Amino acid sequence: MQLALAAIDSNPPAATGAAEDASEPLSFEGVYSDHFDFVWRSARRLGVPQASLDDCVQDVFLVVHRRLSDFEGRSSVRTWLFGIVRRVVRDHRATARERATTSDTVELSQLVDTRSEAPDESAARAEATRILNALLETLDDDKREAFVLSELEQFSVPEIAEATGVNVNTVYARVRAARRELEQALARLRHSQQWTQRCAK
Amino acid sequence: MREVEPNSLDAIIDAARVGDHPTHEDRERNKRALFAKIAGATAAGGSIVASSTTTAAAPALATTAAAVATSTALTAKLAGAAVVLTLASVGAGVAYTRRSAPARPASASAIDRHTQSSHQSISSPSAPSIARRAAPLPARAAMDPAPQPPATDTLAAQRAANTVTAQPARPAVSAAAPQAATSARAGHTTRVAQSAPSTLADELTLLRSARGALARSDTTAALATLDRYAQQFSRGMLRPEALSLRVDALCAAGQRERARAVASELAREAHGAPLVERALRACR
Known part of the structure; x- marks a missing residue:
């Protein structure tokens, strides 16, 4: 260290x-x-x-x-x-x-909770957090940083550019690409058996 | 997952944005460990330069240094067994994963002074069995009145060894250290059998309370109760049940990786028990 x-x-x-x-x-x-x-x-x-x-x-x-x-x-x-x-x-x-x-x-699929019960809102949020973190694992570091700052911390694009040492156009491109990849990853999850089970409930 | 529709990335993001925060326990645990590190590095003449803020932090060290033994980490592979055990003993009665560790630091450091009372009950360096059975709860309470974070694994003690820059064990202790080290390595399977001087009724009361909290989906209360159990009954008879409950609570709290770590720990300790199978499946 x-x-x-x-x-x-x-x-x-x-x-x-x-x-x-x-x-x-x-x-x-x-x-x-x-x-x-x-x-x-x-x-x-x-x-x-x-x-x-x-x-x-x-x-x-x-x-x-x-x-x-x-x-x-x-x-x-x-x-x-x-x-x-x-x-x-x-x-x-x-x-x-x-x-x-x-x-x-930990395998990606294991990160997604398949418990049948989500008794309250905080549990649902915790589960959303878990799912999102699993999805974020599919991104590379650059896109992940840009996405986290943009979507979760709601930094401005210039702030992200500064924090990550790249120009604003690169930030825009990374956030866009990150979102696209996350949507795809979510779609894959949705089609997995686990999602099928969950959505059937 | 009823409030958050799984088919919307934005819904997941919105929920995760507001739902992902450290607990009070996370804050306190890290604060203690961090300030102890800062003070330790400063005292050791390390590269961290003391600032005026360190002075302000210094009083906190008195109660926090011992708690370092419970900070989680991965980085202590290089720590020598004797050193690990020496510092593990600093956390005696604190870390429920404490292995038998009768050794104690040689120096009269702040850590040493503040764990003196706990060492008194386990001060026989050649009698690890005494150390195992000891559950110096009153001593622990005296040395660390602050809320105690849960120890999550044996790496915690190892981390402390790295962090605090361990003092070499005293000569009188060194003979016992290898023995203790062996016992530490083998400890996974033997620990459960070495019950703490606890009363089953008291253990049950806490575990019922934790289970009740979990049933109400109050994971914070459940984990806090389990922390209390871990502190009071580091060698409790119902430790496997407590670990199993902790797995459930961590899963419910969304701390999946931590849950898996605890499940693995349970698997090591209570190999073959039905609880283990269940715990390993818990978050799936």
């Missing part, structure tokens, strides 16, 4: 664009409490397995802790944070792939 952190440090995220109120220096605790949820769910949505989610989130904030004084307020905190998240996540996912064992791997 030291290597990963060093690599991150040597490659700071782009920090241009929308201005954040930089009149007061940010406190680490403030950033942590304000943005923990964002970092946590972003890591999740970018595909960090549950087993290493805590680790990943903590690594993100270790980088934040170390580099907070470098934050110049030229971008929003969330944009800046996401730049860190995506690098840490990519590193974690690469590590996870290297270490993947039979017991750790």
